[in-house]
Amino acid sequence: MTLFELLHQSHDIQRSLCRRLTATRGNVAQRELLFLQLKIELEAHAAAEERFVYCPILLTDAGLSVSRHALAEHHDIEEYCEDLSIRDKAGDEWLATAKKLSEKVRHHLKEEEKKFFKVAGRILSDKQKALLARRYDKDVVRMRRKLAADYQKVDVSTAGHVQPAR
Ligand SMILES: [Fe+2]
Ligand SMILES: [Fe+2]
Numbered sequence: 001m002t003l004f005e006l007l008h009q010s011h012d013i014q015r016s017l018c019r020r021l022t023a024t025r026g027n028v029a030q031r032e033l034l035f036l037q038l039k040i041e042l043e044a045h046a047a048a049e050e051r052f053v054y055c056p057i058l059l060t061d062a063g064l065s066v067s068r069h070a071l072a073e074h075h076d077i078e079e080y081c082e083d084l085s086i087r088d089k090a091g092d093e094w095l096a097t098a099k100k101l102s103e104k105v106r107h108h109l110k111e112e113e114k115k116f117f118k119v120a121g122r123i124l125s126d127k128q129k130a131l132l133a134r135r136y137d138k139d140v141v142r143m144r145r146k147l148a149a150d151y152q153k154v155d156v157s158t159a160g161h162v163q164p165a166r
Helices: 003-022 028-058 064-084 092-123 126-148
Strands: 154-156 162-164
Touching (some): 003 028, 003 126, 028 092, 028 126, 028 154, 028 162, 064 092, 126 154
Antiparallel strands (some): 154 162
16 A cells, blocks of 8 residues: 555545444444544554654655644644543543534544645655655554553554554
């Protein structure tokens, strides 16, 4: 897979988890599990994307503005995840914040796909893209494993995806 195909693959996972999370009603255990999966995916993807997409283009004049913008949004998303990482996830207030997170994530993914990745695509050479794809892929799976290891409820499949623990 190309660098941008790999990035899109995680974006699709994030969109699906956001949709399922904001649709949860009553079943708090399921809500907790979906939130954990989403949090790990967001964090692992943002780390690998910062290291192997935004860091290389931040070093160029043409990539400075978009990489700065993307990193600020990653930070906002991280803060929503922190606010949601409370013991009691049953209330309407929690769900309202989860919806805000979901909106923020969707906005960010759209902006990356429509704008930031296009800028990155123009800056990076084909050789750089191929190298960064391999490094991104390795790091996102390593980060998912590292983050999932903190919890007993989820693990990472042999294909490298976060899943409920068996
Ligand atoms: Fe991002
Ligand atoms: Fe992304």
